[in-house]
Amino acid sequence: MLGGLLAQFDSATGLDATLERTLDLIGVFFFAVSGGLVAVRKGFELVGVVALSLVTALGGGVVRDLLLGATPPTAFSDVLYLIVPLLAAAIVFVAHRPIDERLGRPVRVFDAAGLGLFAVTGAVKASAFEASAVGAVLIGVISAVGGGIIRDVLANDPPELFHPDSRLYAIPAAAGATVIVVAWRNDFYSGALAIGVAAAVFAIRIASLHFGWRAPKPITGRR
């Protein structure tokens, strides 16, 4: 499905603004599904499902836009950014059972797709504003992981990102954002690169879940 959708954008080269918006909205959809499924698993009702869908989908981008001074954030000025996650929440509300049964650990797959897409679109948007190079990478990472962190904080869970036994998550996002920022500053950024980097971040995340890759622990840790 992802491939089919992305092929459409590839054919729409030259329309980069539209490309990033489309990638962003696909990420919004995936993150919204992931947030809604977390809410269903926690036994939340309608408001909880809608709220966790919206927050997971839009939280990272809203923080990105606030940091860049791009107010009101896209999520509040471009109505598609609310319609897409509300649609995702409705789908989860009605059909979370088949979604859960068809896909093994669906939350993490949708989440990984959103991770790659948002790391790219966040780094692109930050590069287009006044952020420093390192700041633009960090804003890419925040865009990618921010919604999930806010989701976990609101669900009163410790952020999954920091679990001692969590798999690579922020690191592939940071690597992807770095590639985008370097490319942008050296004038070889392109829509194809954006899609490729998003796919690579997704693949590294999924591989790290599958093979159990972890980030290193502090040296001489006591336990």
Added chain:
Amino acid sequence: MLGGLLAQFDSATGLDATLERTLDLIGVFFFAVSGGLVAVRKGFELVGVVALSLVTALGGGVVRDLLLGATPPTAFSDVLYLIVPLLAAAIVFVAHRPIDERLGRPVRVFDAAGLGLFAVTGAVKASAFEASAVGAVLIGVISAVGGGIIRDVLANDPPELFHPDSRLYAIPAAAGATVIVVAWRNDFYSGALAIGVAAAVFAIRIASLHFGWRAPKPITGRR
């Protein structure tokens, strides 16, 4: 008390900016009392009472203003927005016992009053800025529920909003904000409508507490 205060504003028609500011400050007072009472119940000391009062009272409005790019937020430029909740915190600090004894479940009553007032003033302010219609409704809801969510996160409680057995809270706020946004865009917004909608949201919230109304649960939920 609410009725008496509101009657004053009604007589001050034509001064809409003042009306919304007054409604907003009344909401600030009610939310500050509600936040302070939560802090007292948790055994917090002075700083905790003041901090939860301020955060509950101002959190929703500050997030609203940040989203709209209206910086510094009213809470930091209009000194009454700090004096009112500090006064409320002082009252709670000294007299939380009679407040608790006079009113049955006072936190929820004060909270419901703040909910209705902030849903209205948030939707009005968002409508006056560049937000989309759906975005303006969402900003109204965020204004209304944001302070309570930040209060719960800081008190390390799961947000009350998402409890599976919580009563209607965000839904009346969303309904009220929708009425305001529709009225604004079709030029029949008025001060009387603002007060009426705030009162209706308050009434629905109190009724839902009394009659046990709940939001629907996800379809085919497993438990």
Added chain:
Amino acid sequence: MLGGLLAQFDSATGLDATLERTLDLIGVFFFAVSGGLVAVRKGFELVGVVALSLVTALGGGVVRDLLLGATPPTAFSDVLYLIVPLLAAAIVFVAHRPIDERLGRPVRVFDAAGLGLFAVTGAVKASAFEASAVGAVLIGVISAVGGGIIRDVLANDPPELFHPDSRLYAIPAAAGATVIVVAWRNDFYSGALAIGVAAAVFAIRIASLHFGWRAPKPITGRR
């Protein structure tokens, strides 16, 4: 060490902008070490250590800048604000054991140093913007305590600030910010005052830890 570094700035009088930036960066370093040590104690891996270092060091200042409308926040435009905490995180990652062993309760000492420095630099920056006097004091306090609160929320701990048996923390920060705002508005603010107030806040915080000073509890509290 603090004394030696501060002596350097004193000799650099006349360069106030540079002075505040330097004080700010020293605070960033101390808070980053404090956040990193919390992450190590919690058993977090690389991402957790880096994230808690960055968030503790930059969170208060980022919230301050968002409230003042100073976007992108210094942390994202001035690259030193990322290099310094990343360096601190690397030091903690490699050498947390000797740091822990040399200094008795090092997290709290580093944290107290950051508290004093950020209360001062936050109040100065807010005074230079449009905040009301009370608002500027509050922004100073938020700059000083915000990073620690975000650190505790992300680590899923109840904010240390609100513990019933916590020692004076926000109160010395508020006192220090008040002195700065009063001085600024009456034209007797100076670099020497800034350093003196930061040192006084640090000293009061350390003394309150040592002597067990606490904030008062609500009157007629039931327990």
